[in-house]
Amino acid sequence: MQTLYVELGDRRYPIYIGSQLDIATLLSPYLPNKQVMIVTNETVAPLYAKAYQQALHQLGKTTATCILPDGERYKTIECLNLIFDALLKEGFNRDCTVLALGGGVIGDMAGFAAASFQRGVDFIQVPTTLLSQVDSSVGGKTGINHPLGKNMIGAFKQPNIVFADMLQLKTLPPRELSAGLAEVIKYALLGDLDFLAWLELNMDDLVSGHETKLAEAVYRSCAHKARIVANDEKEHGERALLNLGHTFGHAIESYLGYGTWLHGEAIAVGMIMAADLSCQMGLISTEDVNRTKRIFQRAHLPIQCPNIPLDEFLSYMAHDKKVLNGSIRLILLKRLGQAFITNDFDVELMKRAILNQLEQ
Known part of the structure; x- marks a missing residue:
């Protein structure tokens, strides 16, 4: 495993890069809250959601899962609202963490939701595509598309941690x-x-x-x-x-x-x-x-x-x-x-x- 840090003055967060990373051990220091909302999509959820749910339960966390449709065309305000719906229906409060499990679309939307929900909650990036591992998961840019332009609505929201597991790339087309x-x-x-x-x-x-x-x-x-x-x-x-x-x-x-x-x-x-x-x-x-x-x-x-x-x-x-x-x-x-x-x-x-x- 290799570790990088994004240094932001008095703040920093790690990027873990490796294969078969120990989810519970590595995430634990960066999960201060009991409630964790896993935001994923229909393609990724059957592959990896259960492993993350089990690791979070092992850490004593309360979890819920919001499964969105898969694809760039769903990076919209309507689908963003599905995340807010899930957070509110599950009774999540401002002491919660949003965990993005998926590619760049999921990371951008979950991050924007985390930046906005109750004016900001903790956020974790688990990018499952190569593009999201090397780009969108790092740096804190989040947002959704508008018919007149890509990523035109969003916010900066830095994650607590980025968790890039090479094993997940094996399922990529x-x-x-x-x-x-x-x-x-x-x-x-x-x-x-x-x-x-x-x-x-x-x-x-x-x-x-x-x-x-x-x-x-x-x-x-x-x-x-x-x-x-x-x-x-x-x-x-x-x-x-x-x-x-x-x-x-x-x-x-x-x-x-x-x-x-x-x-x-x-x-x-x-x-x-x-x-x-x-x-x-x-x-x-x-x-x-x-x-x-x-x-x-x-x-x-x-x-x-x-x-x-x-x-x-x-x-x-x-x-x-x-x-x-x-x-x-x-x-x-x-x-x-x-x-x-x-x-x-x-x-x-x-x-x-x-x-x-x-x-x-």
């Missing part, structure tokens, strides 16, 4: 595993060229689910994110680098309909658009763009997306959270392994970068 690898690749592109070389060397093993190498990829990804979050918890500066490809990718998700493409699939194409624009601006080479495309292809991710009318694509980008004072901010590449934040770019070049990645 290959498409979900690949979607998680998109976020892993992101950390390499934005801040670690050596990590990119490691991914190129080990991508075939990662795609095939090699447990030890997946644990290493999760550890290195979380270490990058923990460092950035420690420096900029509320995304006033450096943390925006973690959105590499996301302004483009969120437009793809929003246009196609949430859940049609997985988040990792959309941001893979989004990162290629960012690389293409960076190349057009003379910052990186054509070979750098091709290298970027190759690593996504080897991860079994798309490098183009269905043809989207450019005016609609731009409209969704204009509604993204990264828009500041009416100006779109993009994360681009000075070089592979070094990203930067800018609103100083030629819009016509950005349009060309989008069109280059659309299937004709």
Whole structure:
């Protein structure tokens, strides 16, 4: 087992990464409350809910389970209200803990519920997908989608602990595993060229689910994110680098309909658009763009997306959270392994970068 800490001034919380982690022993110090609401979904509940219920009962906790439908399209205010319904019907009070057992959708919704219920209760993240282990479970961003934009309604809510068990990745469909690898690749592109070389060397093993190498990829990804979050918890500066490809990718998700493409699939194409624009601006080479495309292809991710009318694509980008004072901010590449934040770019070049990645 490996342990990282997210340092937030006078606060810190651990990320445990390993296989067959001892649930009761590791969770116990971070469960001050007797009542625990497990929030999960229809896919994950039959696989893992019972083990967590038993571990919590072993610790003398009172538990209840809220099972939501599975999928990005259910990341809505209506489904969020199902969590509040469960908490209230079970008589939970402000001295309770919400435990998110599932992927990024469950983590985001359960975290938002924990931030809001009785103005804030304790929260634990148990991410069961690769994407949620390396990204959404760490850093405290929570929320739901709106028809006009992804994650537009939410709150910052840091968990007490993140509990990433590699054994749970064995039940992931290959498409979900690949979607998680998109976020892993992101950390390499934005801040670690050596990590990119490691991914190129080990991508075939990662795609095939090699447990030890997946644990290493999760550890290195979380270490990058923990460092950035420690420096900029509320995304006033450096943390925006973690959105590499996301302004483009969120437009793809929003246009196609949430859940049609997985988040990792959309941001893979989004990162290629960012690389293409960076190349057009003379910052990186054509070979750098091709290298970027190759690593996504080897991860079994798309490098183009269905043809989207450019005016609609731009409209969704204009509604993204990264828009500041009416100006779109993009994360681009000075070089592979070094990203930067800018609103100083030629819009016509950005349009060309989008069109280059659309299937004709």
